[in-house]
Amino acid sequence: MAFCTGCSLLCDDIVVDLDGGKIGKTMNLCRKGHAHYSSIGSGRLTPCVDGSEVGVEDAMMAAAEVLAGADNPLLFGWGASTLEAQRAGVDLAKKLGGAIDDPSSYSQGLITEKIIAGDLPTCTLDDVRNFADVSIYWGDDPSSSHPRHMSRFSYFPRGEKRQRGYEEDREAIVIDVRKSPTAQIAADGFFKITPGGDGAFIEALVASLAGKIPKVEDKKRMLNLGTKLRKAKFGAIFTGQGLAHSLRGDLSGFVSLVGKLNEITRFSVIPTLGDYNTRGFNQTLFDETGHVNSVSFKDGVRHGREFSIARLLDSCDAVMVMGSDPAAALPAAIAKKLERAAMVAVGSHRNMTTDFAKVSVPMAVAGIEAGGSCLRTDGVRVEFDGLVRSDHLSDVDIIKRIMEAV
């Protein structure tokens, strides 16, 4: 059995035919996972300094030079790195007196922080499979982003207390701005909201839970939803970027809604995170500093929006991007600022960011070419081994080597 690090579900039932050390036929991988496995043979990053190809060792030395010469370095990415590399990355940021951040600073960081800090109740995906009778997908479309989410854990499978699966024992509720593929599966459980309307929906839901008339167009449907949630035995709320962006950093309404639900029955929150080990980075940094992202180690430990990549790109003089592609993910106006600073990109494949980095260092794909450990989107620790032999260095080896040279 092999592991898939294509998304944060970390499927562990993958069967891969190894044809002379190469990936052959695969079983149980979704389309995204299959693409992840197939990608190891193409589009790989080559070690480069200022556009010319060099040896890996030289590239790592050049990377160390860029970082050591900077006053305000930023280490960004880390979602697609093992726990070991993340741990070493935090140490590197400390040594450099720089800032460290990950894409959760512009997606679900706040929700993950509340979960890790214990302000929002959570559970594992296996608990969801065994016990949950109501699954709410809020601003979340796992059918597109995490294809096996519904079939492995949250809606279709049979579980200990849910022997009849989706047919009778489970209910899917989707709250989204568009009829996503997940919403099509939920059919009658789909609640369409206007963009930015999550706050109003939370208010209406709180009112209907309290038995008051909610201020929405379809009052009857909202009251029915309130009744359904009151009657749930074990509910799970899967949050997506849609919810995080719509609430604009103010989670008080959402936290209070989850609190009210938990006064009546049991409801847990699990974020649907993008990269395979985003949760791992958030947990690692939280254990070290008490914050999940946007931390600066210059003059002690400081945290705040001003240390997120979106703000820091104005002032930092060097950026190390670790297994991420901020040039593609950030809005163009902010992404353009990446040109300002000297950039080091460590990654397994070429992407927009690596294409205009000063130094690029190739790494092995964790889970296929290198082993390690990571945290699933629900916080469960998973350990895995490499599957095929590779000449590429693992992410942790690269960070340690750069740290030695700094």
Next chain:
Amino acid sequence: MISVMEVYQLLPKTNCKRCGLPTCMAFAVALISREKTIEDCTPLLEEAKYEKKLAGLRELLAPILSADATETGMVIHPEKCYGCGNCVVACPVNVASDPKGTAIGRGPVSGKAILMVEDGVVKCVNVDECRRFGPEKVLCNACIATCPSKAIEFI
């Protein structure tokens, strides 16, 4: 889904019984369920006046007769499939025959599963176990209803 009336309109409608069935309507039903082939209707093939109808019928039935369709009429559109495995886990035959695998959301382990995901795309095997197989078929639609991308259809 091809309707019986669509097929019937393209037959001679003479109830000549040369195919061995009492009416053209019965022959239309037999064509869809693949118990008879177009060649069993001799007037359609031999008489020139039916030339247009014959061409139309061949075009209409092409999906049923193509190699892509399984004996149950299931057609998988690989370009639309996400490989999510919803159909694999929802399929009642898979659940009954593979309690430690597909029934609990994992990949099939028993070797008796009829749907599985290979190279990121769903694939139908052991088709004779499908509820839609054979004359006693049940019109089960678990795999179609659970597909987020409409990648599976029955013709």
